[in-house]
Amino acid sequence: MRRIPIGLLGCGTVGTGVAKLLLESREVISARLGAELALRRVADIDTARDRGVAFPEGVLVADARRVLEDPEIEIVVEMIGGTGIARNFILEAIERGKHVVTANKALIAACGNELFAAAGRKGVDLYFEASVGGCMPIIKTLRESLVGNRIHSLVGILNGTCNYILSRITDEGIEFSAALAQAQREGYAEADPTLDIEGHDTAHKIAILSALAYGMRINLDDVFLEGISHITPLDIDFAAQFGYRIKLLAISKRRGEAVEIRVHPTMIPFGNLLSNVNGTLNAITVSGDATGDILLYGRGAGMMPTASAVVSDLVDLARNILHGSPRRVPPLAFAEGFVREIPVVPIAEITSHYYFRFAAIDRPGVLSTIAGILGRHGISIQSVQQKGRRSGGAVPVVMLSHRAREADVKSALAEIARLEVSAAPPVLIRIEDDTLES
Amino acid sequence: MRRIPIGLLGCGTVGTGVAKLLLESREVISARLGAELALRRVADIDTARDRGVAFPEGVLVADARRVLEDPEIEIVVEMIGGTGIARNFILEAIERGKHVVTANKALIAACGNELFAAAGRKGVDLYFEASVGGCMPIIKTLRESLVGNRIHSLVGILNGTCNYILSRITDEGIEFSAALAQAQREGYAEADPTLDIEGHDTAHKIAILSALAYGMRINLDDVFLEGISHITPLDIDFAAQFGYRIKLLAISKRRGEAVEIRVHPTMIPFGNLLSNVNGTLNAITVSGDATGDILLYGRGAGMMPTASAVVSDLVDLARNILHGSPRRVPPLAFAEGFVREIPVVPIAEITSHYYFRFAAIDRPGVLSTIAGILGRHGISIQSVQQKGRRSGGAVPVVMLSHRAREADVKSALAEIARLEVSAAPPVLIRIEDDTLES
Numbered sequence: 031m032r033r034i035p036i037g038l039l040g041c042g043t044v045g046t047g048v049a050k051l052l053l054e055s056r057e058v059i060s061a062r063l064g065a066e067l068a069l070r071r072v073a074d075i076d077t078a079r080d081r082g083v084a085f086p087e088g089v090l091v092a093d094a095r096r097v098l099e100d101p102e103i104e105i106v107v108e109m110i111g112g113t114g115i116a117r118n119f120i121l122e123a124i125e126r127g128k129h130v131v132t133a134n135k136a137l138i139a140a141c142g143n144e145l146f147a148a149a150g151r152k153g154v155d156l157y158f159e160a161s162v163g164g165c166m167p168i169i170k171t172l173r174e175s176l177v178g179n180r181i182h183s184l185v186g187i188l189n190g191t192c193n194y195i196l197s198r199i200t201d202e203g204i205e206f207s208a209a210l211a212q213a214q215r216e217g218y219a220e221a222d223p224t225l226d227i228e229g230h231d232t233a234h235k236i237a238i239l240s241a242l243a244y245g246m247r248i249n250l251d252d253v254f255l256e257g258i259s260h261i262t263p264l265d266i267d268f269a270a271q272f273g274y275r276i277k278l279l280a281i282s283k284r285r286g287e288a289v290e291i292r293v294h295p296t297m298i299p300f301g302n303l304l305s306n307v308n309g310t311l312n313a314i315t316v317s318g319d320a321t322g323d324i325l326l327y328g329r330g331a332g333m334m335p336t337a338s339a340v341v342s343d344l345v346d347l348a349r350n351i352l353h354g355s356p357r358r359v360p361p362l363a364f365a366e367g368f369v370r371e372i373p374v375v376p377i378a379e380i381t382s383h384y385y386f387r388f389a390a391i392d393r394p395g396v397l398s399t400i401a402g403i404l405g406r407h408g409i410s411i412q413s414v415q416q417k418g419r420r421s422g423g424a425v426p427v428v429m430l431s432h433r434a435r436e437a438d439v440k441s442a443l444a445e446i447a448r449l450e451v452s453a454a455p456p457v458l459i460r461i462e463d464d465t466l467e468s
Numbered sequence: 469m470r471r472i473p474i475g476l477l478g479c480g481t482v483g484t485g486v487a488k489l490l491l492e493s494r495e496v497i498s499a500r501l502g503a504e505l506a507l508r509r510v511a512d513i514d515t516a517r518d519r520g521v522a523f524p525e526g527v528l529v530a531d532a533r534r535v536l537e538d539p540e541i542e543i544v545v546e547m548i549g550g551t552g553i554a555r556n557f558i559l560e561a562i563e564r565g566k567h568v569v570t571a572n573k574a575l576i577a578a579c580g581n582e583l584f585a586a587a588g589r590k591g592v593d594l595y596f597e598a599s600v601g602g603c604m605p606i607i608k609t610l611r612e613s614l615v616g617n618r619i620h621s622l623v624g625i626l627n628g629t630c631n632y633i634l635s636r637i638t639d640e641g642i643e644f645s646a647a648l649a650q651a652q653r654e655g656y657a658e659a660d661p662t663l664d665i666e667g668h669d670t671a672h673k674i675a676i677l678s679a680l681a682y683g684m685r686i687n688l689d690d691v692f693l694e695g696i697s698h699i700t701p702l703d704i705d706f707a708a709q710f711g712y713r714i715k716l717l718a719i720s721k722r723r724g725e726a727v728e729i730r731v732h733p734t735m736i737p738f739g740n741l742l743s744n745v746n747g748t749l750n751a752i753t754v755s756g757d758a759t760g761d762i763l764l765y766g767r768g769a770g771m772m773p774t775a776s777a778v779v780s781d782l783v784d785l786a787r788n789i790l791h792g793s794p795r796r797v798p799p800l801a802f803a804e805g806f807v808r809e810i811p812v813v814p815i816a817e818i819t820s821h822y823y824f825r826f827a828a829i830d831r832p833g834v835l836s837t838i839a840g841i842l843g844r845h846g847i848s849i850q851s852v853q854q855k856g857r858r859s860g861g862a863v864p865v866v867m868l869s870h871r872a873r874e875a876d877v878k879s880a881l882a883e884i885a886r887l888e889v890s891a892a893p894p895v896l897i898r899i900e901d902d903t904l905e906s
Contacts, residue, residue: 051616051758061683062615064803159613165759167605167613175597175605177500178489178779245499303765306744320489320776321603324766327741328759338758341616355791365502 032065034348037097037128038107039119041074041090044133044160045109046081047337053083055341063345065352073097098122105347107340108132113140124148124156129356131343133160133336139234142241142248146361155347156361160339162235163188163312164330167342171326172242172316173363179318181243184282185462186314187307188235190331191226192258192278194218196266196295197308200275203263218310228257229278229293236280240291243316244284244372245364249291252374256294265387265457268415268428269297272385275305276459280314288373290380297385297461303327378437383461384409388427388446389454396451397427403449407442409434412467424453432467470503472786475535475566476545477557479512479528482571482598483547484519485775491521493779501783503790511535536560543785545778546570551578562586562594567794569781571598571774577672580679580686584799593785594799598777600673601626601750602768605780609764610680610754611801617756619681621721623900624752625745626673628769629664630696630716632656634704634733635746638713641701656748666695667716667731674718678729681754682722682810683802687729690812694732703825703895706853706866707735710823713743714897718752726811728818735823735899741765816875821899822847826865826884827892834889835865841887845880847872850905862891870905 036052038045052059052069060066072085073094091097097106098119106123108130110116116137123130130149132138138145138158149156159169163186172181187193191213198209210227213219225231237250258278269276274297283290298305303325307313312330317323329335350356362369390396401411413430431439443456474490476483490497490507498504510523511532529535535544536557544561546568548554554575561568568587570576576583576596587594597607601624610619625631629651636647648665651657663669675688696716707714712735721728736743741763745751750768755761767773788794800807828834839849851868869877881894 047758055616055618055758058618059616061802061806062798064798064806165613165756165762167609167762170608170613171605174784175603175608175780176776177783178493178497178776180493180496303741303744306741318603318776320485320493320772320779322767322773324603324605324764326762326764328762334758335760338614338616338756341758342613345615346612349796350793353791353793353796355788355793355796358787358791358793358796360500360502364499368499368502 031060032352033068034065034104034351035068035070035102036105036107036344037070037100037103038072038109039094039097040109040111041072041081042109043333044336044340045072045074046083047333048107048109048340049083049085051334051337051341059341059345063348065348067344067348070103071097071100094119098126103128104351105129105131105344107344108134111136113137117141117145120145120156121148124152124154127152127154129155129347131157131340131347133158133340135161135231135234135238139237139248139250142238149361150366153356155350155356157343157347159343160336162238163314163326164328164332165335165338166312166314166326166328166330168239168314168326169242170342172239173359176316176318176321179320182284182317182319184236184239184243184280184314184316185304186236186280187277187304187312188280188314188330189226189232189278190310190312191219191223192232193307193312194310195227196258196261196276196278199261199263200266205263206259206261227259229255232278232280232293236282236291236293240282240289242363243282244289245362245369246289246372247369249374252291254292254294254377258295260457261295264426265459268387269385271415272297272413272430273300274298274461275300277304279462281462285375288375290375292377292380295459297459299463299465378440380436381433382436383433383463383466384431384439385459385461386429386431386443387457388452389424390427391451391453392423392425393451399449399451400427400446403445404442407438409438409442430461469498470790471506472503472542472789473506473508473540474543474545474782475508475538475541476510476547477532477535478547478549479510479519480547481771482774482778483510483512484521485771486545486547486778487521487523489772489775489779497779497783501786503786505782505786508541509535509538532557536564541566542789543567543569543782545782546572549574551575555579555583558583558594559586562590562592565590565592567593567785569595569778569785571596571778573599573669573672573676577675577686577688580676587799588804591794593788593794595781595785597781598774600676601752601764602766602770603773603776604750604752604764604766604768606677606752606764607680608780610677611797614754614756614759617758619722620755620757622674622677622681622718622752622754623742624674624718625715625742625750626718626752626768627664627670627716628748628750629657629661630670631745631750632748633665634696634699634714634716637699637701638704643701644697644699665697667693670716670718670731674720674729674731678720678727680801681720682727683800683807684727684810685807687812690729692730692732692815696733698895699733702864703897706825707823709853710735710851710868711738712736712899713738715742717900719900723813726813728813730815730818733897735897737901737903816878818874819871820874821871821901821904822869822877823897823899824867824869824881825895826890827862828865829889829891830861830863831889837887837889838865838884841883842880845876847876847880868899
């Protein structure tokens with residue numbers, strides 16, 4: 031049976047998972063591929079740690095050069111992470127004519143255009159299924175299964191840490207800080223959770239998927255992002271009263287010749303399957319003109335689910351090697367010459383439905399003052415709730431808007447924040463609900 | 469730009485959808501493929517009907533031979549359906565060295581082993597993504613994305629007609645016959661609905677998916693099936709009281725060296741995403757050892773969703789043609805020589821949780837008589853409900869069992885049916901609920 035020698039750069043959690051799968055599931059992989067994915071070398075500076083994997087003699091080494099410079103190795107798996115040395119190693123592997131697999135969403139989002147161009151020049155493949163959605167085959171689905179569709183939109187829950195935290199706040203009524211601490215104790219959040227909770231990780235992923243969906247060059251800089259640290263049990267309760275749950279959504283929509291790409295906490299109706307995706311799970315809805323909505327759901331992170339996605343890329347590349355068909359599928363889903371710059375609509379110009387919560391001193395006329403300001407900015411209100419009258423104290427006033435322009439909303443909220451009766455800055459949460467009147 | 473000439477056999481609903489996509493979405497398909505899928509000829513005995521498609525001059529013809537015998541045509545799309553002429557045409561296309569795409573689940577389930585062998589001998593591809601789950605890429609996912617996994621189980625809602633009917637009974641409390649009539653009026657059920665409501669269509673699909681999941685030869689004969697025509701609003705109400713919805717599920721599970729493959733109405737908990745899949749929609753959960761559960765959801769039928777799946781196969785085969793890589797992926801997911809006969813566990817030998825409803829004359833001691841019979845057959849009960857006491861009349865007695873063996877259940881129910889106090893045959897509905905104690 032033909033053997034395809036594989037080299038791994040980096041053996042942290044996911045790298046270990048890949049090694050485990052290649053070694054422990056060798057039989058089933060070979061039965062499908064008709065050849066063997068042979069783990070030839072794994073480079074990691076820490077060769078002493080027990081990873082629970084029985085590496086054959088000589089496989090685990092400290093020096094990355096023993097992967098990069100090994101002429102036998104046909105596919106290099108980059109599992110280092112980050113945008114520094116990982117980028118250099120990938121470029122070197124490409125220059126040496128090796129195919130590359132990575133799970134590095136930060137790198138693909140930031141440097142993908144450069145890396146794909148380099149791979150194209152050398153005629154090698156650079157695959158990255160594991161960079162988005164863990165074991166959900168969202169990249170293959172966009173790239174291969176939806177080829178007959180114009181993609182209209184992507185809406186997804188793509189960060190398990192945020193989804194876990196929001197699920198805890200929702201289920202237990204605890205504050206964000208307590209939910210974050212719980213996520214950290216459970217191993218679902220990093221000691222420095224910024225990349226997750228501020229939405230950066232989700233932005234990386236939706237920037238990549240948008241490129242695949244529309245045939246656009248990857249554009250991370252123009253993705254709008256807003257994290258979840260300001261989400262309170264109070265807003266989650268109000269959301270539930272309107273029939274909504276709050277999720278950190280990645281939203282990408284075609285808007286004429288441009289696209290909207292944004293990441294923010296969003297209210298979605300209970301009837302939307304995404305609202306039932308809880309804990310660390312991920313899901314994404316893709317809307318195509320022929321398919322309508324399709325949804326994928328699964329574990330978006332973790333050692334073995336992510337390793338499963340890496341192995342699917344390895345098998346794809348091995349099939350290309352076995353059949354002499356490198357570059358069979360273009361990395362960004364569209365053939366060379368068809369990947370364009372597509373402008374991203376600035377957040378100020380999007381329209382959405384909105385949830386507002388004002389903390390207003392409870393005086394006669396306050397509601398009409400707020401409504402008046404919103405009205406002068408062209409924002410019409412479809413529903414108002416005022417809770418717990420406390421004469422003289424601040425009470426929450428909650429409103430749902432009809433479809434409005436973000437710039438108008440921001441101006442109106444700034445004006446309302448300056449009112450003498452405003453006891454705290456207004457809260458704004460965007461709503462995705464197709465059943466609402468515009 | 470290179471052109472790949474395509475021929476269609478049959479131009480009914482899905483065939484028309486394929487023609488529409490190829491003609492109307494030519495640009496986006498070419499942008500992805502880097503070549504053109506050129507619709508060269510469509511054969512259908514009815515060339516007069518207006519299909520709402522602007523066929524170029526000479527494309528629509530009455531004679532299938534003009535597709536089969538055209539040496540230019542590299543891929544034939546079989547859209548005739550059934551296991552008669554469709555089989556002959558596919559075999560002839562293969563013999564002539566053409567690649568074939570079909571959506572014909574009945575044919576693949578019944579004759580797939582023969583057809584794949586023929587395609588293997590000629591070195592051509594036979595693709596069938598559209599045969600299961602409409603636009604959900606379940607076949608590509610099993611065949612390519614989950615290659616690193618041992619698949620443990622598949623559980624799916626794979627027939628939109630049945631799901632629509634069960635959704636109507638659930639939402640409106642109407643009887644099966646009224647829901648079926650409604651489905652027929654809405655165009656979601658055929659005039660003769662047998663193939664759908666008796667579970668045959670679902671059986672075809674799960675037989676195909678099981679082969680792909682486990683590397684087994686397709687075995688339709690041993691799939692157990694039970695339809696939905698006996699499902700009543702009463703049982704749906706009882707199910708809801710226990711926190712369950714009733715869905716027609718296709719269930720396929722690895723059991724040691726054998727597999728269970730069965731299709732029947734099943735109670736599943738509200739918390740299971742499948743219980744929220746309503747109307748004509750389809751969904752399937754795949755459980756792999758590395759991935760855990762992943763779920764795909766989308767339109768399982770209809771002109772354009774199914775056409776989308778056919779076009780994804782066409783693009784895959786076109787890429788193989790362009791790159792000289794035919795047979796790049798084995799049709800049944802496992803390489804030649806690794807597809808085995810795997811025995812299917814007879815239904816009598818499966819174990820499950822069960823819901824029973826007995827119509828018992830309301831006399832003292834009836835409950836203990838029934839419980840006694842169940843107990844003597846080794847079936848223990850975890851929950852009992854007796855509703856609406858009517859002295860002397862028949863009342864429904866509902867029980868949920870612990871895990872029990874189907875053969876024991878059938879014997880016990882037969883004995884209970886013979887009791888003098890039994891006013892009607894007992895009702896049995898299987899339960900899938902991982903949270904239950906065994």
